Amino acid sequence: MSKTLTVVAMVFVLLAAGLTGYAQEKPADAVADVPALHAFHEVIFKIWHEAWPKKDVAMLRQLLPDVEKGIAEVASAKLPGILREKKAAWDEGVKKLQAAGSEYKAAAAAKDDSKLLAAAETMHSQFEGLMRVTRPVLNELEEFHSVLYMLYHHYLSPYDVQKIRASSTELKQKMAGLNAAKLPERLKQKEPQFQAARKKLSDSVDALEAIVGSNAEQKIKAAVNDLHTNYQALEKVFE
Numbered sequence: 001m002s003k004t005l006t007v008v009a010m011v012f013v014l015l016a017a018g019l020t021g022y023a024q025e026k027p028a029d030a031v032a033d034v035p036a037l038h039a040f041h042e043v044i045f046k047i048w049h050e051a052w053p054k055k056d057v058a059m060l061r062q063l064l065p066d067v068e069k070g071i072a073e074v075a076s077a078k079l080p081g082i083l084r085e086k087k088a089a090w091d092e093g094v095k096k097l098q099a100a101g102s103e104y105k106a107a108a109a110a111k112d113d114s115k116l117l118a119a120a121e122t123m124h125s126q127f128e129g130l131m132r133v134t135r136p137v138l139n140e141l142e143e144f145h146s147v148l149y150m151l152y153h154h155y156l157s158p159y160d161v162q163k164i165r166a167s168s169t170e171l172k173q174k175m176a177g178l179n180a181a182k183l184p185e186r187l188k189q190k191e192p193q194f195q196a197a198r199k200k201l202s203d204s205v206d207a208l209e210a211i212v213g214s215n216a217e218q219k220i221k222a223a224v225n226d227l228h229t230n231y232q233a234l235e236k237v238f239e
Contacts, residue, residue, distance in 0.1 A: 029081030030149050032142060034134055036077040040070035040127065048124045057113045060120055064108050067123070071101040074130070082149045085232070086133050093130040100126045137238045140181040144174040145231065152228045159217060164224070168205075168212040171227075175205045190237055197234040204230045 043066045051059040075094050079087055100123035107115035136142035151167040179202060183194055204227040211219050 027154075030146055031080055032082050032134055032136065032146070034074070034077050034079065034083075036070075036073040037127075037130060037134065040074055041131075043067060043070045044124055044127050047120050052117065052120050052124075055113075055117060057116055060104075060116055061108045064105060067101055067104055071097055081153060082145065083134060085235075089133050090130070093126065093133055097123065097126040097130060137187065138178070138181050138183070140174070140178040141234070144171065144178050147171050147174055148228065148231055152224060156221060156224055159221070161217070161220070164220060165212050168208050171205050172209055175202055178202075187238065193237045194234070197230070197237050201227070201230040201234050 043063060047060065047063060047067075050056070051063065075098060079090055083090070100119060104116065104119040104123055107119045136145070147167055147170045151164060151171070155163040155167060178198065183191060187194075204223070208220070208223040208227055211223050214220070
């Protein structure tokens with residue numbers, strides 16, 4: 001291969017890689033993540049895995065400023081758009097975390113070791129509750145949702161048929177992964193409801209695929225709305 005052709009080939013590869021990365025990039029509101037919650041985990045880890053097992057109340061008191069700072073940052077954090085439907089659960093969880101933090105502070109000030117240890121345990125529990133709000137039950141479900149979110153909240157209005165069609169193809173791929181996913185043991189009792197709701201969602205993905213190639217805008221919009229409704233029904237199985 002000549003030097004010129006080699007350079008051209010390298011440029012093509014770099015451009016292709018750049019375009020691929022651009023296509024996969026999602027706006028911040030399409031990522032189910034609350035950075036303040038992850039930052040607070042560093043404090044919770046010290047409390048739960050270092051101080052609490054050793055009943056090191058001195059360390060628990062030393063961590064109070066970090067606890068107050070972390071809870072304040074979590075309370076002021078804004079949920080990304082993809083988690084908008086979990087806002088009520090998030091707000092309730094934040095209130096419980098704040099209450100646990102107040103108990104922690106009061107026990108630390110009163111030098112009540114038993115209450116401080118109990119408050120640390122409660123705070124850890126409330127933190128885990130917030131993590132469950134943001135953490136998907138199945139990774140495959142979250143991968144599906146990230147595509148659906150862009151379709152439903154960004155491409156449907158204003159109507160962008162090309163991106164809707166591309167999303168339909170991607171949803172078909174994500175649905176294949178979701179259909180193969182298995183529930184963790186702790187959720188096995190929900191298997192019948194999960195199977196039924198997943199089947200309805202899969203059927204709605206197929207229905208969108210069947211109509212999306214047409215110019216029937218209203219039917220395409222209706223198919224997307226049905227798909228979104230069936231996704232919400234699947235999520236409710238785990239509430």
